């Protein structure tokens with residue numbers, strides 16, 4: 001075919017003009033909101049007062065819940081940082097991109113736009129403050145701390161997603177204060193150490209000694225500086241991820257630690273749990289006695305209270321800038337966390353406390369509500385793109401949950417799906433049932449819980465012959481789900497390899 005001037009112009013229009021037109025339409029509809037996406041790290045919904053925690057007061061997150069939609073059945077797609085963040089940021093399930101660890105989804109998605117990048121391509125200023133894609137905590141946060149003009153570590157970040165990005169190095173477990181290593185330290189003789197360890201630090205000094213205090217400060221600056229242009233601002237707080245470090249002033253509500261209540265311990269709770277379903281961290285393998293368990297919960301909750309105060313600073317800045325009516329605010333976490341349920345601790349598990357996440361979405365002029373319908377973090381990208389009047393790419397694997405914001409009774413999915421790659425575990429969560437299998441063929445065990453009768457998941461019904469048919473049904477649904485996840489527009493590994501070969505001179 002002959003290349004004509006008009007076909008060249010058409011190509012130019014399609015690549016540049018289309019995006020401009022799209023933005024003009026969105027502006028005309030008056031729907032071009034800013035997006036403020038606040039994500040806490042390793043935060044279980046059960047720690048927030050708006051989700052019913054009787055002890056931990058989180059007034060700033062509660063205020064968001066009071067004016068937005070609070071989701072009670074929101075699930076992450078991977079039960080630890082790497083796969084969860086790569087999934088909702090890229091718009092694909094972990095088994096579609098193959099990001100089951102701590103790497104960037106970029107090599108797999110090629111030039112397909114991530115969630116913030118889609119906004120950037122449509123004229124938004126996009127910025128990351130601290131942890132959005134995976135970043136090691138505390139290791140990555142300690143990089144550059146105390147070194148003048150050091151920009152810190154970007155972790156597994158995706159530079160193409162951002163107009164600007166900012167890291168917030170902090171002292172983490174080395175912050176001056178009273179420190180105790182709770183894990184693997186039964187005689188109390190081990191020196192505290194970094195890494196993925198349960199450490200509590202009642203720290204000297206104020207909020208801005210720490211990474212999250214600095215992240216809030218940077219977010220406030222960015223809101224003030226960019227208040228006159230559309231922005232997609234991602235603010236990632238690293239608490240309550242271990243180490244449990246917070247200024248001393250956040251600890252008094254949780255002292256003395258001996259008054260902290262632990263989840264009920266049921267004799268024989270784990271006799272019906274398959275081996276793969278025993279979490280990687282337990283009270284026993286961490287050698288934590290009751291005193292240490294209570295202090296772990298107290299330190300976690302103090303970290304949550306500290307993080308909540310930082311959320312408040314960012315929200316105040318949004319109000320001061322007069323942007324409350326122009327900004328969609330989302331608050332969530334990358335996955336949940338065990339605080340001693342079944343004597344499990346931390347993440348990875350596919351039980352409710354670990355696979356569920358807090359999720360609050362506030363859209364200007366929206367009536368507040370509580371939504372009990374099933375949603376996934378993967379649903380954020382298509383939903384927020386649509387709310388802002390941007391085109392929703394067909395290839396995205398999440399669903400548009402916009403209807404739930406005006407009608408909390410609305411439903412868009414029968415089940416939520418999550419994976420724990422470390423355990424080869426897969427979860428299908430329906431309204432009544434939580435079904436977990438280990439191995440794609442379920443060879444390493446099954447868990448089935450009746451969430452109406454047994455919301456704390458004490459009785460695994462998988463061994464009950466009365467449920468054989470139900471379990472066979474779930475196995476078939478899981479097989480279908482995995483096929484759907486793998487049916488996508490991404491090149492397969494083989495195709496990628498071939499392309500690489502072809503491009504060699």
Ligand SMILES: [Ca+2]
Pocket residue numbers: 041042080081241334335
């Ligand atoms: Ca995390």
